[in-house]
Amino acid sequence: MDSIKVHNSLRPGPPVPFTPIEKGKISWYACGPTVYDHSHLGHARNYVSTDIIRRILLHYYGFDVKFVMNFTDIDDKIILRARRQRLLEMEKKKPYTETELGELGMAAFEAYAKSNLPKLLEGDDGPLDLDNYAPRRDAAYGRVLAGGTLTGEGKPGDDEAKLKMHIGNMTSAVLTMRGNHDDKLLFSGAEEILLPYFDSLYKESLDTSDQTIFTSLTQLMENEFTKDMDALNVLRPDVVTRVTEYVPQIARFVEKVVEKGFAYEAEGSVYFDIAAFEKAGNTYARLRPESRNDKALQEEGEGSLGKSLGGKRGPSDFALWKRSKPGEPYWPSPWGDGRPGWHIECSVMASDVLGSRMDLHSGGIDLAFPHHDNELAQSEAYFCEHGHEHTWVNYFLHMGHLSISGSKMSKSLKNFQTIKDALASTYTARSMRIVFLHGRWNDGVEITPSMRTQADTWETTINNFFTNVKSLLVEAQDTTSAAENGVERLAIATSEDKPHEGLLADLEQAKREVDAALSNSFDTPQVLRTIADIIRKANIHIGAPNGNLELSAVESIARWVTKMVGILGLDANASPPYKGLGWASAALSAQVDPATAVKPYEAVYSSFLSDAKSLDIHASEAWTNLLSQSPGLEFDALVEAGTRDPEQLGLPYVRATSKLRDELRRIVPSAAPELKKSILSLSDRIRDFDLTNIGVYLDDRPDGQPSLIKFIPAAELIAAREEKAAKEAEKAKAKEEARIAREKAEKEKWEKAKLAPQDMFKSDERYSEWDTEGMPTKMKDGSEVPKTQLKKLKKEWDRQKKAHGEYLTKFRGS
Template sequence: MAQPPWQAPPEPSETVRARLPRLSVYNSLTRSKTPFVPRDPEGRKIEWYACGPTVYDDSHLGHARNYVSNDIIRRILSEYFGFHVNFVMNITDVDDKIILAARQQHLLRQWRDKHELVDSSVLDTTTAAFQTYIAKNLPLLPPDTGPRTALQAIERVYGHVLAGSSIANDGAPAGDNEAKAKMHIKTASSAAEALSMIEPKMDDFLQKASGVLLPYIDSIEKHTVTGQDHDIFTTLTKEYEKRFFDDMKSLNVQYPDKITRVTEYGPQIVDYVKQIESNGFAYEHEGSVYYDTHAWESSGGVYARLAPWNRNDKDLQQDGEGSLAAKETSFKHSGADFALWKASKAGEPSWESPWGEGRPGWHIECSAMASDVLGAQFDIHSGGIDLAFPHHDNELAQAEAYWHKSGKDSQQWVNYFLHMGHLSIQGSKMSKSLKNFTTIREALALGSWTPRGLRIVFLLGAWRDGLEITGEVVKAGRAWEDKLDNFFVKVKDVQSRQHGGTNGAGVSDGSDVAVTDGVGKLDVSEDAVARELFDVQKKFHDALCDSFDTPAALRFLSDLITFYNSQSPSNISAATSLKLGQWITDMVVMFGLDALHKPGSLGWSGLEIPDEAKAFIIPLAQLRDRVREAAKAGHITAEELGVLEDKDTTYSPSQPYANAYADFQRTLHSLLQASAPPKEWLAACDNVRDKVLWNLSIYLEDRDAEGLPALIRPLSPSLKEERATRERLASTKAAAKEKARAEAEAAELKRQEAGKIDPLTMFRTSEYSAWDREGLPTHDAEGKEVAKSRGKKLRKEWERQRKLHEGWKIEHEQAGQVCPGLSGS
């Protein structure tokens, strides 16, 4: 059936239309950009439902891409365009994966409590679990593969997969089969190591063997878990829900306005399914209820509106059905039909229903909860692109069948579907089920990412496009962040000097003054930077109106800073610098790039040295500035430098800044006492900048050309990298130079040794039996005359050696090391 036309929201009034931005968004329903018009008659409110996490494990960087991108768009709509956004998110705390993970962990804990030691019973059970696991998941291994032979067998049979080839060994992998095989190999190998341990402790043993024990013990004991044992499952989901929101907070993702949980909606979901069945679009089979796609389409409705090309994709359909996918399906009215309600099996949670004990299908949860909170129609629905089919297509079909008795009279349940692109690393999409991910908390704890750096990378990519993390992408994100860092440091210095809060060392004394209209009006006609700011503000606005084009928006900010940096400081008024700095501050804060931002302050956090450092580093920098000026003038006196004491410092790890200041004063006192030349004073100043403060992660930026005091700032990762790169290059260059020198010495030594050989004796070996007066061979060892061709070659060698030997004699005779007549040549 043809795709139905998109039902645009009602036309707003002229007053509302004038107030609305010219915003268009890429809408998955139309697969194009469409004008964004809220359903709210006043054009102020936006109702938004976002698919939240399935909480049974920690969230990874792929989840961060989805939820941070949601947050960026939410902030643009609310903080930039001024809409009132009602953001609703669901928590999936019941589905096949959660049930399996929670039950397996519960049963393993029970089993563990029965065994204090790794005894024969534990080893027998684990060995059986290991063999069951490899038989199911690594079928290419020989049936008799045991723990002790497993590693060799895996290398022999699956070595090509581990090396990057396909399972069939016919090229590069084309799907997830190889990733699954690697996951199973890792699990089996770990269990084999556990079974090979000598007198292991139980916890160490379980850490390695749990991967095979979890499914094995579950297969034996799952019948002991009843449908009413909800706590077994919610214990796991509550823990990981909390961890999810902790991760989101660390990434500066705003909390939802409302959260819905599947476990809190059991009765409402039952009623929702009953209504769909009553409307004629569902049927029951053995306690499960299925959506009737044929009945819906026969009534004039359309199924698979978001991704019609996927409606017959068996793999995607089975993934959506979970455990029901393994059942015989000949009873279905259509191959596209899917479960609304699932009859609970042994070991699964259940709720009462007209069809017997059961639980919600995956897709029905969002339809029921979003309908309950937002009604028959709302503005935005969002999620990862992998949810478009079957999840969101099934949601649409269910909701429209719930609210309407036929497809002909159905209204569009959602006006705008926003799907976020995948994040991949080295071409591989991260997946909880494949266990090939880096969690958000791991990435932040290891320092491989910062919340700001990660968000910048996402902003530099279009929200709906796939994003692969490459070295170039990481480098671009760091470069953009460094550029903003440098800009904010400059304008904060302008602000500090403008408001008299300067300490004379290029940093604020902590009394930052908020930039307000008091900085004065900008004269756009006379100030080039002001004109550029005005133009960029329009471009920036247009970019955000163009489906939240953050890559373009960030490029405009970068270009604006480039233009600012290209101008002579004398041509830029303080008012312009502060106005520019405040607008860029507002925009980066709007994008969520500073969780610690104080309203009205300039720049983002992380630009100041630690508060405990300021009392010592600021006067140190001021003193250093005076020393450098005096040294350059060639006239240094105690009176010009102020009081210098010979500090008797008691070093304390808790006072490294005080130690640095005291050390510098003592060094200057010694130089003054010794009447040291200016170059030694300058060297002492360089040492403070390049070593002492550098090791304290503080960077002093000298600004002699501008006639300004040194700028004090934290040492950025890029500066560290830049210096480390220079040092590596210098080290490589020095190593190459040393190697060349050593090779030259070796070559010279070899030449000297070779030069000692007299050409008269060089061929007197057992290879020959007669020689002429010059020492050239005339007969070989058997007495045969040397052939003419061979003789010519020997003559050439002899001539080379004669020249080499004569040169050696001359060198050593001149040095008095060779007595005349020593050689017979």
């Protein structure tokens, strides 16, 4: 096994060797979500990628990982969201008249435009109103709405996405307000412009000593986030921390930083003193030195409610403790009532659980500056002794963004799809994880149709391979023995240092390639390519015409692939050490009652057996033996042996059903017509309906070979059956339409042929005289018919004569 190397944001460039502080153990703090809204695919990208690395460290390398994650349950976004929702609820209870509602809407409309879309206020057609909004919008921002940029150069990004969001809010409000002053509709359709307006008017009236204003929101969203992560098969943290449970510790932490001279109090707030920190020999902005003077990022890190706080000595100094203004939650502190700054929260919680040093710290790439850089600075200031630089984090892992049309997926930009919606419509937890596995965890990802196709193809390849291997093992009727033989062969070869050959050599090479990929900063795209390649080789071997199938080697590959997809988190039902076969083999273990699990298979067999006995088949010895099969005895033996996999428990009944059906297929060529019809009908019903409905597919093979038994999800089989039926119905419909068209054409043909050639030109008003055969001789004006025209008419006359002759022969017998 190669030594692990990781991309470490503290040391930009190629991956660096990973050496834990304590051998065999890893301490890890991950920045969790700010719980003020539903989680979206951008969160999924971050936390699923984090989970993949965590699982690799746990279940591939065998580390003892202590994984800590926080919930930010108080910050500016939460305060604004919760406070505005409470104010909206209060406004809904007020007895507004229709006129007052209209005035309220317009006041909010103008205030929102002034704050977010000031160009809408520029115009020579009077004040902004509902009528001139659309033309002003198109004139001022049409280029962005058409997919361009604000500057007219480059590709659209976050600024354009934010602008579109504001325009969308304004447009929605216009549509709601136009001709409608119903309070319920106004408060829903124009909510996005009303919320900031109410906040500007009434925020100071709220009694924020009642912290349920905020906790009712955060507790709800924390529960929703946890449900989303469970649905995505993300392992839960070993330790969860919440900011509101750490406020006293945060205040003490800040006090110590102040005492050390690295922070100062100003107007009731406390700021980190970057100049003092660097003067003591420390380095600030170690993760993103190029961003240290980025004012926009600094302001975003301080939060929208921190803009009015004053007293900073340096423009880049950041808040450790914020004086709470009216309308904000507060806690007591040496500097008066206030609340923690955003960055200090993680420093305190991580250090409380993991101590003064940790191996890993992770989060989305957008947190690198200023959040993580500020965390590093304040934590190193807290722990440093005698001015010596302290290492708080050894490795920083930053997950790449998920982008949509060039902009990061973001709640604030409202350009996101929630995890719930994605799982209910376009993804499964497995397919989403496979998409993320196809990209490096530290690279940005923009989901494209080609990426989805690539992921779907990979999943289908793995699924089909598992299904086929299981089928071959069922056919061999010795699954356990084959598995043991495969493992035994590998062990013998290894112990005696004998070189592997064929598929086993390919498997060992694949293992080496996967080990190298995972050691190279968890290169999961290469892992997926290697898995697909070894399956390709196994499939070629399975399909080879020589018939020399090394089933134990094929099974060994399948079991190794099972282990790898388990480690990567692609089987929500599996657990370490992933010794089964397939996505979910041996997964349902103790939770499954064998008698309940086997009922569907037993019912199909019993029904089939009854119908088969009713057929008038000459009682051959083979047929008699099959009718007296005892799958129940085999089932009892499996239960006694402790088997709890539903497929394995049902296999005796499925195998008995398949054998009975195979014998019917052997009999059918020599059966009498009526019996043949009955056998084929029963055989098709068993395969296409009874077994399909319980997730079993019988793959019929030629030359008297037994059918292969394949366990495939019933939903997939039913969907395939319905698609096949739809295609057949469409084909039958097209055939019928073609028949009708042919009959119509045939009818029209003979109807036309009924006319004798002598009469075909008599009704044509262009002509005035005809000869004895009915050919025109003079035009309507008395002139001779032109020779060129006459030649053409003669060809038509000859064709009609022939057709009329055929008509007479067919219908009159002459």
